[in-house]
Amino acid sequence: MSVWEYIKDKWVAICIGLLVCMLSAMFMLVMEVAMPVAVAVEVIFFAGFASMIGYDCFRKKTYYDELERTWEGLDEKTYLSEIIEEPGFYDGKVLYRLVKDNGKYLNDVIADQQREMMDYKEYVQTWVHEIKTPIAVERLLIENNRNPLTSSLEEEVGRIEGYVEQLLFYTKSGSLESDYLIQPVNLKSLVMEVIRRHSKMMVGAGVFPKMDNLDYEVLTDPKWMEFILGQILTNSVKYRDKKKRPFLFFTAEEEDGDMLRLTVADNGIGIPASDIPRVFTKGFTGENGRNLKRSTGMGLYLCRELCDKMEIPLDLQSRAGEGTELVLRLKRNRS
Amino acid sequence: MERILIVEDEEKIREELRTALEKKGYTCTLIEEFEDAAGQIVREAPDLVLLDLNLPVQDGFYICQEVRKQLDVPIIVVTSSSSDMDELMSLNLGADDYITKPFNMHILLAHISTVLHRAYGRKATVTLTHKGLTLDVLKGRISYQGRETDLTKNELGILRMLMENAGQIISRTDLICHLWEMEEFVEDSTLTVNINRLRRKLADIGLEDYLLTKRGLGYMV
Numbered sequence: 001m002s003v004w005e006y007i008k009d010k011w012v013a014i015c016i017g018l019l020v021c022m023l024s025a026m027f028m029l030v031m032e033v034a035m036p037v038a039v040a041v042e043v044i045f046f047a048g049f050a051s052m053i054g055y056d057c058f059r060k061k062t063y064y065d066e067l068e069r070t071w072e073g074l075d076e077k078t079y080l081s082e083i084i085e086e087p088g089f090y091d092g093k094v095l096y097r098l099v100k101d102n103g104k105y106l107n108d109v110i111a112d113q114q115r116e117m118m119d120y121k122e123y124v125q126t127w128v129h130e131i132k133t134p135i136a137v138e139r140l141l142i143e144n145n146r147n148p149l150t151s152s153l154e155e156e157v158g159r160i161e162g163y164v165e166q167l168l169f170y171t172k173s174g175s176l177e178s179d180y181l182i183q184p185v186n187l188k189s190l191v192m193e194v195i196r197r198h199s200k201m202m203v204g205a206g207v208f209p210k211m212d213n214l215d216y217e218v219l220t221d222p223k224w225m226e227f228i229l230g231q232i233l234t235n236s237v238k239y240r241d242k243k244k245r246p247f248l249f250f251t252a253e254e255e256d257g258d259m260l261r262l263t264v265a266d267n268g269i270g271i272p273a274s275d276i277p278r279v280f281t282k283g284f285t286g287e288n289g290r291n292l293k294r295s296t297g298m299g300l301y302l303c304r305e306l307c308d309k310m311e312i313p314l315d316l317q318s319r320a321g322e323g324t325e326l327v328l329r330l331k332r333n334r335s
Numbered sequence: 336m337e338r339i340l341i342v343e344d345e346e347k348i349r350e351e352l353r354t355a356l357e358k359k360g361y362t363c364t365l366i367e368e369f370e371d372a373a374g375q376i377v378r379e380a381p382d383l384v385l386l387d388l389n390l391p392v393q394d395g396f397y398i399c400q401e402v403r404k405q406l407d408v409p410i411i412v413v414t415s416s417s418s419d420m421d422e423l424m425s426l427n428l429g430a431d432d433y434i435t436k437p438f439n440m441h442i443l444l445a446h447i448s449t450v451l452h453r454a455y456g457r458k459a460t461v462t463l464t465h466k467g468l469t470l471d472v473l474k475g476r477i478s479y480q481g482r483e484t485d486l487t488k489n490e491l492g493i494l495r496m497l498m499e500n501a502g503q504i505i506s507r508t509d510l511i512c513h514l515w516e517m518e519e520f521v522e523d524s525t526l527t528v529n530i531n532r533l534r535r536k537l538a539d540i541g542l543e544d545y546l547l548t549k550r551g552l553g554y555m556v
Contacts, residue, residue: 133415135437138437139438139439140352140355144351144354144355146509161437195520196518197439208520223417
């Protein structure tokens with residue numbers, strides 16, 4: 001609270017005080033009161049007014065300054081109503097009561113929202129769980145009736161499965177609780193599994209996988225990592241350059257300490273330089289996404305989110321027309 | 336041949352799983368009443384149990400535990416939940432393996448044969464016969480009217496898939512995917528080469544025009 005602003009706010013009271021001093025002085029002059037008496041009365045009047053204003057200013061300034069400091073130091077601003085102290089002056093008490101009530105109201109609203117969000121999340125998770133049964137039935141039906149028609153259906157089922165998986169990981173990524181388990185995993189079999197799971201998509205698009213130097217044990221959650229690599233792979237297939245022979249190259253390189261640099265490179269259409277800074281942003285589709293019209297802007301966002309949770313640095317390099325390279329720095333298992 | 340007992344409450348999955356497994360040469364028994372699933376499993380005494388976790392009346396964990404008390408049969412838990420907790424619980428209660436839905440048939444089959452091999456120590460002989468041609472899958476050998484020849488891994492993979500789906504047209508994409516499942520990452524041109532070699536081998540043992548090309552669609556036997 002600034003003193004100057006306070007004085008500006010109190011100008012009516014201050015004017016009245018000065019007016020009273022002036023009027024009383026004039027009155028005493030007219031009545032020919034002895035000079036020392038008049039001066040004494042004026043001093044008393046003035047001191048009275050000044051101390052009244054000063055005391056009020058001091059009280060409020062102490063209170064509000066303290067309140068502002070508390071606010072600044074608060075990480076969770078909604079807790080203000082819990083921490084705020086009751087002031088000694090009346091108008092402050094009114095404000096205090098309102099802040100308290102408002103806090104209670106806000107907390108109720110937030111709690112309701114959180115409960116709703118939880119219910120929604122739970123429903124989505126149940127839904128994902130439920131939809132896996134019909135997908136499993138479809139897969140079996142296709143397996144038992146192999147022909148060109150079911151072969152094409154299989155590709156679509158694969159896409160549905162991909163979207164369902166993305167949804168599942170999206171509901172997981174936002175929450176505080178995480179169900180990942182870091183464990184030693186063989187990088188080569190992990191990559192092989194990812195390729196196998198997406199083989200239909202890759203063969204259909206004519207994207208050929210290459211692997212080099214992947215025989216390492218790394219520390220990660222296999223399900224999460226399979227999902228992350230699956231998203232990267234799906235992007236490479238989606239944004240392949242039809243004029244070239246598209247490939248996807250997985251290689252690993254040892255780095256200082258216990259780190260391993262896993263690079264997933266493609267020779268696809270690449271990403272325009274202006275879009276690169278925002279590729280990990282939620283919902284960002286960029287120029288490629290707009291041209292292809294089948295981008296959700298979720299893939300790389302989820303990769304970054306999940307990598308952050310597992311503390312795996314994830315970087316992207318790309319040149320339009322040449323290809324894209326995703327780099328993951330994984331921790332090696334040395335035990 | 337090994338008898339597999341399927342405990343699954345979703346009727347369609349149950350039936351289709353049976354069709355798929357019988358096509359691969361296994362005998363299947365299904366459980367359709369879940370009042371006393373554990374008792375039924377014990378009475379049936381199969382060679383292997385495929386067990387769903389989410390079941391009416393008794394859940395999979397309970398059944399697993401009950402069966403384990405009386406029978407040392409290999410159990411593979413098949414479920415749509417992919418949580419680590421369920422996996423851990425299953426394995427702790429005596430399940431031998433764990434696989435999540437929707438599963439890839441090849442993966443499920445691989446799990447089944449591994450678990451069977453671990454439990455009984457012998458490798459089952461898998462042979463397929465179609466139009467007089469016999470394929471011994473484990474030896475990778477084909478025979479026709481007393482004449483035999485060996486196949487390479489890729490040729491075996493191609494012929495196996497065609498024979499398992501005899502009479503159906505299999506697309507080139509499906510064949511390539513099948514080879515990828517076997518960790519043989521071949522390209523389109525390699526498939527053509529493999530198909531031609533396979534044709535020559537078939538012709539050598541007296542089978543001309545066994546493997547047919549359906550232009551624009553794929554291949555069939």
